Amino acid sequence: MTVKFIDLFAGIGGFRLGLEQSGFKCVFSSEIDKACKDTYFANYGEMPKGDIGEINPKEIENFDILSAGFPCQPFSISGKQLGFEDTRGTLFFDILRIIKIKQPKVVLLENVKHLVHHDKGNTLKVILENLRQLNYEVNWKILNASDFGVPQNRERIIIVASKDKKFEFDKIKTVKRPVLKDFLDTEADFEFLDDTEYSLLVNPTVQKSGLIFAGYRNKAIRKAGVRPNTEHLSRVHKQPNRIYSAEGVHPTLPSQETSGRFFILVDGKVRKLTINECYRITGFPEDFNKISSLGELYKQIGNSVCVPMVAELGKEIKNQFFSSNRNAVVREMQIREEKRENDTYGSITVNL
Numbered sequence: 577m578t579v580k581f582i583d584l585f586a587g588i589g590g591f592r593l594g595l596e597q598s599g600f601k602c603v604f605s606s607e608i609d610k611a612c613k614d615t616y617f618a619n620y621g622e623m624p625k626g627d628i629g630e631i632n633p634k635e636i637e638n639f640d641i642l643s644a645g646f647p648c649q650p651f652s653i654s655g656k657q658l659g660f661e662d663t664r665g666t667l668f669f670d671i672l673r674i675i676k677i678k679q680p681k682v683v684l685l686e687n688v689k690h691l692v693h694h695d696k697g698n699t700l701k702v703i704l705e706n707l708r709q710l711n712y713e714v715n716w717k718i719l720n721a722s723d724f725g726v727p728q729n730r731e732r733i734i735i736v737a738s739k740d741k742k743f744e745f746d747k748i749k750t751v752k753r754p755v756l757k758d759f760l761d762t763e764a765d766f767e768f769l770d771d772t773e774y775s776l777l778v779n780p781t782v783q784k785s786g787l788i789f790a791g792y793r794n795k796a797i798r799k800a801g802v803r804p805n806t807e808h809l810s811r812v813h814k815q816p817n818r819i820y821s822a823e824g825v826h827p828t829l830p831s832q833e834t835s836g837r838f839f840i841l842v843d844g845k846v847r848k849l850t851i852n853e854c855y856r857i858t859g860f861p862e863d864f865n866k867i868s869s870l871g872e873l874y875k876q877i878g879n880s881v882c883v884p885m886v887a888e889l890g891k892e893i894k895n896q897f898f899s900s901n902r903n904a905v906v907r908e909m910q911i912r913e914e915k916r917e918n919d920t921y922g923s924i925t926v927n928l
Protein backbone atom coordinates (compact mmCIF):
# COMPACT_ATOMS: atom_id res chain seq x y z
CA MET A 577 0.00 0.00 0.00
CA THR A 578 1.62 3.26 -1.14
CA VAL A 579 0.43 6.34 0.67
CA LYS A 580 0.71 9.32 -1.68
CA PHE A 581 1.01 12.99 -0.82
CA ILE A 582 1.24 16.33 -2.58
CA ASP A 583 3.61 19.15 -1.63
CA LEU A 584 1.93 22.56 -2.01
CA PHE A 585 3.80 25.85 -1.37
CA ALA A 586 6.70 23.46 -1.59
CA GLY A 587 9.59 25.89 -1.02
CA ILE A 588 12.69 23.74 -0.97
CA GLY A 589 10.78 20.60 0.01
CA GLY A 590 10.91 20.43 3.82
CA PHE A 591 7.58 18.57 3.78
CA ARG A 592 8.74 16.34 0.99
CA LEU A 593 11.88 15.26 2.83
CA GLY A 594 10.02 14.63 6.09
CA LEU A 595 7.08 12.78 4.56
CA GLU A 596 9.36 10.67 2.37
CA GLN A 597 11.25 9.70 5.52
CA SER A 598 7.88 8.47 6.86
CA GLY A 599 7.56 6.20 3.82
CA PHE A 600 5.09 8.29 1.79
CA LYS A 601 5.41 9.03 -1.93
CA CYS A 602 5.22 12.52 -3.41
CA VAL A 603 3.10 12.69 -6.59
CA PHE A 604 2.80 16.45 -7.15
CA SER A 605 4.39 19.72 -6.08
CA SER A 606 3.68 23.42 -6.60
CA GLU A 607 5.88 26.45 -5.91
CA ILE A 608 5.89 29.90 -7.52
CA ASP A 609 9.41 31.14 -6.71
CA LYS A 610 12.02 30.50 -9.39
CA ALA A 611 15.00 30.01 -7.05
CA CYS A 612 13.03 27.58 -4.84
CA LYS A 613 11.88 25.65 -7.91
CA ASP A 614 15.45 25.30 -9.14
CA THR A 615 16.58 24.07 -5.70
CA TYR A 616 13.66 21.65 -5.62
CA PHE A 617 14.62 20.27 -9.02
CA ALA A 618 18.27 19.96 -8.01
CA ASN A 619 17.29 17.85 -5.00
CA TYR A 620 14.28 15.79 -6.06
CA GLY A 621 14.62 15.73 -9.85
CA GLU A 622 11.15 17.24 -10.23
CA MET A 623 10.29 20.78 -11.27
CA PRO A 624 7.26 21.93 -9.23
CA LYS A 625 4.26 23.37 -11.08
CA GLY A 626 3.94 27.15 -10.61
CA ASP A 627 1.21 29.39 -9.21
CA ILE A 628 -1.30 27.34 -7.25
CA GLY A 629 -4.06 29.63 -8.54
CA GLU A 630 -3.55 28.23 -12.00
CA ILE A 631 -3.66 24.58 -11.02
CA ASN A 632 -6.64 22.50 -12.09
CA PRO A 633 -7.11 19.89 -9.32
CA LYS A 634 -8.41 17.39 -11.85
CA GLU A 635 -4.98 17.29 -13.43
CA ILE A 636 -3.35 16.14 -10.17
CA GLU A 637 -2.86 12.43 -9.65
CA ASN A 638 -5.03 11.14 -6.78
CA PHE A 639 -3.35 11.28 -3.38
CA ASP A 640 -4.00 10.56 0.30
CA ILE A 641 -2.30 13.45 2.09
CA LEU A 642 -2.24 17.13 1.15
CA SER A 643 0.65 19.00 2.79
CA ALA A 644 1.07 22.77 2.67
CA GLY A 645 3.07 25.39 4.57
CA PHE A 646 1.09 28.26 3.10
CA PRO A 647 1.65 32.01 3.50
CA CYS A 648 -0.58 33.60 6.13
CA GLN A 649 -3.14 36.07 4.72
CA PRO A 650 -6.10 37.77 6.32
CA PHE A 651 -9.58 36.87 5.15
CA SER A 652 -11.54 39.78 3.88
CA ILE A 653 -14.87 39.26 5.61
CA SER A 654 -13.91 39.47 9.23
CA GLY A 655 -16.57 38.44 11.72
CA LYS A 656 -19.21 37.61 9.10
CA GLN A 657 -20.54 34.17 8.34
CA LEU A 658 -17.63 31.78 7.99
CA GLY A 659 -17.43 29.78 4.83
CA PHE A 660 -15.89 29.20 1.48
CA GLU A 661 -16.87 32.69 0.31
CA ASP A 662 -14.75 34.26 3.04
CA THR A 663 -11.57 32.74 1.73
CA ARG A 664 -11.99 33.69 -1.92
CA GLY A 665 -8.93 35.45 -3.26
CA THR A 666 -6.61 33.94 -0.66
CA LEU A 667 -4.09 31.16 -1.07
CA PHE A 668 -6.00 29.09 1.47
CA PHE A 669 -8.93 29.18 -0.98
CA ASP A 670 -6.73 27.38 -3.49
CA ILE A 671 -5.96 24.68 -0.94
CA LEU A 672 -9.69 24.26 -0.26
CA ARG A 673 -10.41 24.11 -3.98
CA ILE A 674 -8.02 21.16 -4.31
CA ILE A 675 -9.37 19.43 -1.17
CA LYS A 676 -12.96 19.72 -2.45
CA ILE A 677 -12.19 17.95 -5.68
CA LYS A 678 -9.57 15.46 -4.49
CA GLN A 679 -10.94 14.60 -1.03
CA PRO A 680 -7.65 13.45 0.54
CA LYS A 681 -7.92 11.39 3.68
CA VAL A 682 -5.53 13.71 5.55
CA VAL A 683 -4.65 17.40 5.28
CA LEU A 684 -1.45 18.60 6.96
CA LEU A 685 -0.98 22.36 7.22
CA GLU A 686 1.80 24.41 8.74
CA ASN A 687 2.03 28.09 9.50
CA VAL A 688 3.72 30.60 11.79
CA LYS A 689 2.70 30.48 15.45
CA HIS A 690 1.25 33.97 15.07
CA LEU A 691 -1.57 32.52 12.95
CA VAL A 692 -3.35 31.81 16.23
CA HIS A 693 -3.66 35.56 16.90
CA HIS A 694 -3.79 36.75 13.29
CA ASP A 695 -6.78 39.07 12.66
CA LYS A 696 -7.84 38.57 16.30
CA GLY A 697 -8.11 34.81 15.82
CA ASN A 698 -10.43 35.11 12.82
CA THR A 699 -7.95 33.68 10.30
CA LEU A 700 -7.51 30.42 12.21
CA LYS A 701 -11.24 30.22 12.89
CA VAL A 702 -12.03 30.51 9.17
CA ILE A 703 -9.45 27.86 8.30
CA LEU A 704 -10.76 25.36 10.86
CA GLU A 705 -14.40 26.04 10.01
CA ASN A 706 -13.86 25.59 6.28
CA LEU A 707 -12.15 22.25 6.83
CA ARG A 708 -14.99 21.12 9.10
CA GLN A 709 -17.51 22.11 6.45
CA LEU A 710 -15.78 19.68 4.11
CA ASN A 711 -16.42 16.95 6.71
CA TYR A 712 -12.97 16.84 8.22
CA GLU A 713 -12.18 16.29 11.88
CA VAL A 714 -9.69 19.00 12.68
CA ASN A 715 -7.10 19.44 15.39
CA TRP A 716 -4.12 21.77 15.81
CA LYS A 717 -1.16 22.34 18.07
CA ILE A 718 1.89 24.55 18.36
CA LEU A 719 5.01 22.42 17.94
CA ASN A 720 8.62 23.46 18.42
CA ALA A 721 11.48 22.23 16.21
CA SER A 722 13.68 21.99 19.32
CA ASP A 723 11.53 19.06 20.54
CA PHE A 724 12.44 17.06 17.44
CA GLY A 725 16.19 16.78 17.73
CA VAL A 726 17.39 20.09 16.29
CA PRO A 727 18.68 23.04 18.36
CA GLN A 728 16.37 25.73 16.95
CA ASN A 729 13.57 27.45 18.84
CA ARG A 730 11.10 27.41 15.95
CA GLU A 731 7.46 27.30 16.95
CA ARG A 732 4.86 26.57 14.30
CA ILE A 733 1.17 25.85 14.26
CA ILE A 734 0.40 22.44 12.79
CA ILE A 735 -3.16 21.70 11.67
CA VAL A 736 -4.14 18.11 10.92
CA ALA A 737 -7.53 17.38 9.34
CA SER A 738 -8.75 13.88 8.69
CA LYS A 739 -11.82 12.17 7.30
CA ASP A 740 -11.70 9.56 10.08
CA LYS A 741 -11.13 10.99 13.50
CA LYS A 742 -9.18 13.73 15.21
CA PHE A 743 -5.43 13.46 15.02
CA GLU A 744 -4.04 12.82 18.50
CA PHE A 745 -1.13 15.18 18.95
CA ASP A 746 -0.39 13.65 22.35
CA LYS A 747 1.03 10.59 20.64
CA ILE A 748 3.75 12.59 18.92
CA LYS A 749 7.14 11.62 20.33
CA THR A 750 9.46 14.39 21.33
CA VAL A 751 13.12 14.09 22.30
CA LYS A 752 15.40 15.86 24.76
CA ARG A 753 16.32 19.33 23.53
CA PRO A 754 19.78 19.31 21.94
CA VAL A 755 22.37 22.06 22.26
CA LEU A 756 23.60 24.17 19.39
CA LYS A 757 27.31 23.55 19.95
CA ASP A 758 26.88 19.86 19.03
CA PHE A 759 25.66 20.90 15.57
CA LEU A 760 28.38 23.40 14.70
CA ASP A 761 31.15 23.16 12.14
CA THR A 762 34.60 23.00 13.63
CA GLU A 763 36.23 24.38 10.51
CA ALA A 764 34.77 26.84 8.03
CA ASP A 765 35.19 30.38 6.79
CA PHE A 766 33.66 31.81 9.98
CA GLU A 767 32.58 35.42 10.16
CA PHE A 768 33.74 36.54 13.65
CA LEU A 769 32.85 39.78 15.39
CA ASP A 770 35.73 41.79 16.77
CA ASP A 771 35.82 42.02 20.61
CA THR A 772 34.96 45.73 20.36
CA GLU A 773 31.76 44.99 18.44
CA TYR A 774 29.89 43.26 21.23
CA SER A 775 29.33 43.15 24.98
CA LEU A 776 28.75 39.97 26.94
CA LEU A 777 26.43 39.77 29.92
CA VAL A 778 27.99 38.85 33.25
CA ASN A 779 25.06 36.60 34.10
CA PRO A 780 23.59 35.14 30.90
CA THR A 781 19.92 34.30 31.28
CA VAL A 782 18.64 30.87 30.34
CA GLN A 783 15.14 31.16 28.94
CA LYS A 784 12.36 28.57 29.17
CA SER A 785 12.71 28.01 25.42
CA GLY A 786 16.33 26.92 25.87
CA LEU A 787 17.72 30.16 24.45
CA ILE A 788 20.65 31.53 26.45
CA PHE A 789 20.81 35.26 26.05
CA ALA A 790 24.54 35.93 26.41
CA GLY A 791 25.19 39.44 25.09
CA TYR A 792 24.48 42.02 22.44
CA ARG A 793 26.11 43.77 19.55
CA ASN A 794 27.43 47.29 20.17
CA LYS A 795 25.48 48.83 17.34
CA ALA A 796 24.44 52.47 17.18
CA ILE A 797 21.85 53.00 19.83
CA ARG A 798 19.07 55.44 20.44
CA LYS A 799 20.17 57.86 23.18
CA ALA A 800 17.39 60.45 23.03
CA GLY A 801 14.93 60.03 25.86
CA VAL A 802 16.82 57.11 27.37
CA ARG A 803 17.56 57.16 31.11
CA PRO A 804 21.26 57.31 32.06
CA ASN A 805 22.88 53.87 32.45
CA THR A 806 20.10 52.10 30.57
CA GLU A 807 21.40 52.89 27.07
CA HIS A 808 22.41 49.30 26.45
CA LEU A 809 18.81 48.16 26.94
CA SER A 810 17.73 49.64 23.64
CA ARG A 811 20.37 47.46 21.99
CA VAL A 812 19.35 44.45 23.94
CA HIS A 813 15.68 44.81 23.14
CA LYS A 814 16.36 44.67 19.44
CA GLN A 815 16.17 40.95 18.77
CA PRO A 816 18.74 40.94 15.91
CA ASN A 817 21.30 42.57 18.18
CA ARG A 818 21.14 39.79 20.71
CA ILE A 819 23.84 37.20 20.94
CA TYR A 820 22.85 33.73 22.09
CA SER A 821 25.13 31.10 23.53
CA ALA A 822 25.87 27.88 21.65
CA GLU A 823 25.31 26.09 24.98
CA GLY A 824 21.58 26.59 24.34
CA VAL A 825 19.40 26.62 21.22
CA HIS A 826 19.37 29.04 18.30
CA PRO A 827 16.50 31.50 17.77
CA THR A 828 14.11 31.00 14.84
CA LEU A 829 15.87 31.47 11.52
CA PRO A 830 13.89 34.36 10.01
CA SER A 831 12.20 34.14 6.62
CA GLN A 832 12.80 37.64 5.30
CA GLU A 833 16.52 37.48 5.85
CA THR A 834 19.16 37.45 3.13
CA SER A 835 22.34 37.62 5.19
CA GLY A 836 21.89 35.48 8.29
CA ARG A 837 21.03 37.76 11.12
CA PHE A 838 22.09 36.11 14.33
CA PHE A 839 25.47 35.86 15.96
CA ILE A 840 26.31 33.18 18.50
CA LEU A 841 28.78 32.90 21.36
CA VAL A 842 30.85 29.78 20.93
CA ASP A 843 34.04 28.93 22.83
CA GLY A 844 34.40 32.53 24.00
CA LYS A 845 34.11 34.03 20.51
CA VAL A 846 31.18 35.57 18.68
CA ARG A 847 30.43 34.56 15.11
CA LYS A 848 27.62 34.17 12.62
CA LEU A 849 26.14 30.77 11.87
CA THR A 850 27.31 29.44 8.52
CA ILE A 851 24.71 28.63 5.89
CA ASN A 852 25.45 24.90 6.30
CA GLU A 853 24.78 25.19 10.02
CA CYS A 854 21.44 26.92 9.27
CA TYR A 855 20.34 23.97 7.11
CA ARG A 856 21.60 21.47 9.70
CA ILE A 857 19.62 23.03 12.56
CA THR A 858 16.46 22.79 10.46
CA GLY A 859 17.09 19.10 9.86
CA PHE A 860 18.19 19.15 6.21
CA PRO A 861 20.68 16.47 5.21
CA GLU A 862 24.36 17.31 4.76
CA ASP A 863 24.22 16.46 1.05
CA PHE A 864 21.32 18.82 0.30
CA ASN A 865 22.13 20.72 -2.92
CA LYS A 866 22.32 24.42 -2.13
CA ILE A 867 22.49 25.89 -5.60
CA SER A 868 21.04 29.40 -5.08
CA SER A 869 22.89 32.59 -4.18
CA LEU A 870 23.76 32.97 -0.49
CA GLY A 871 20.98 35.55 -0.04
CA GLU A 872 18.38 33.16 -1.52
CA LEU A 873 19.72 30.28 0.57
CA TYR A 874 19.15 32.21 3.80
CA LYS A 875 15.63 33.14 2.68
CA GLN A 876 14.83 29.57 1.66
CA ILE A 877 15.91 28.00 4.93
CA GLY A 878 14.17 30.75 6.94
CA ASN A 879 10.92 29.83 5.16
CA SER A 880 11.33 26.12 5.50
CA VAL A 881 9.64 23.67 7.78
CA CYS A 882 11.70 21.62 10.25
CA VAL A 883 12.28 18.26 8.55
CA PRO A 884 12.44 15.92 11.59
CA MET A 885 9.25 17.49 12.95
CA VAL A 886 7.47 16.64 9.68
CA ALA A 887 8.95 13.13 9.74
CA GLU A 888 7.57 12.57 13.24
CA LEU A 889 4.17 13.95 12.19
CA GLY A 890 4.25 11.64 9.18
CA LYS A 891 5.05 8.65 11.37
CA GLU A 892 2.07 9.40 13.60
CA ILE A 893 -0.23 10.11 10.65
CA LYS A 894 0.75 6.67 9.36
CA ASN A 895 0.09 5.04 12.75
CA GLN A 896 -3.20 6.76 13.32
CA PHE A 897 -4.72 6.77 9.82
CA PHE A 898 -2.98 4.28 7.56
CA SER A 899 -2.09 1.21 9.56
CA SER A 900 -4.81 0.14 12.00
CA ASN A 901 -6.39 -2.48 9.75
CA ARG A 902 -4.49 -2.73 6.50
CA ASN A 903 -7.36 -4.32 4.55
CA ALA A 904 -9.85 -1.71 5.73
CA VAL A 905 -7.47 1.10 4.84
CA VAL A 906 -6.81 -0.33 1.36
CA ARG A 907 -10.57 -0.80 0.78
CA GLU A 908 -11.28 2.72 1.94
CA MET A 909 -8.56 4.07 -0.39
CA GLN A 910 -10.20 2.14 -3.26
CA ILE A 911 -13.64 3.55 -2.45
CA ARG A 912 -12.28 7.09 -2.44
CA GLU A 913 -10.54 6.35 -5.75
CA GLU A 914 -13.80 5.04 -7.28
CA LYS A 915 -15.76 8.01 -5.98
CA ARG A 916 -13.27 10.39 -7.51
CA GLU A 917 -13.39 8.53 -10.81
CA ASN A 918 -17.19 8.61 -10.84
CA ASP A 919 -16.93 12.28 -9.94
CA THR A 920 -19.22 11.84 -6.92
CA TYR A 921 -17.40 14.70 -5.27
CA GLY A 922 -17.91 16.83 -8.36
CA SER A 923 -21.41 17.74 -7.21
CA ILE A 924 -19.83 20.37 -5.00
CA THR A 925 -19.73 23.67 -6.86
CA VAL A 926 -16.18 24.78 -7.42
CA ASN A 927 -15.04 27.61 -9.63
CA LEU A 928 -11.92 26.64 -11.50
Ligand SMILES: C[S@@+](CC[C@H](N)C(=O)[O-])C[C@H]1O[C@@H](n2cnc3c(N)ncnc32)[C@H](O)[C@@H]1O
Pocket residue numbers: 585586587588589590591606607608609612626627628629644645646647667876879880881
Ligand atom coordinates in the same frame (compact mmCIF):
# COMPACT_ATOMS: atom_id res chain seq x y z
C1 LIG B 1 6.38 29.32 4.07
S1 LIG B 1 7.00 28.88 2.53
C2 LIG B 1 6.87 27.13 2.55
C3 LIG B 1 8.20 26.47 2.61
C4 LIG B 1 8.19 24.97 2.57
N1 LIG B 1 7.29 24.39 3.51
C5 LIG B 1 9.59 24.41 2.80
O1 LIG B 1 9.78 23.55 3.61
O2 LIG B 1 10.52 24.90 2.15
C6 LIG B 1 5.69 29.34 1.44
C7 LIG B 1 6.02 29.15 -0.02
O3 LIG B 1 4.85 29.42 -0.80
C8 LIG B 1 5.27 29.92 -2.05
N2 LIG B 1 4.12 30.57 -2.70
C9 LIG B 1 3.59 31.79 -2.42
N3 LIG B 1 2.56 32.03 -3.24
C10 LIG B 1 2.42 30.96 -4.05
C11 LIG B 1 1.52 30.64 -5.12
N4 LIG B 1 0.58 31.49 -5.51
N5 LIG B 1 1.66 29.45 -5.74
C12 LIG B 1 2.63 28.58 -5.36
N6 LIG B 1 3.52 28.84 -4.37
C13 LIG B 1 3.41 30.02 -3.72
C14 LIG B 1 6.40 30.86 -1.67
O4 LIG B 1 7.26 31.13 -2.78
C15 LIG B 1 7.11 30.08 -0.55
O5 LIG B 1 8.19 29.33 -1.03
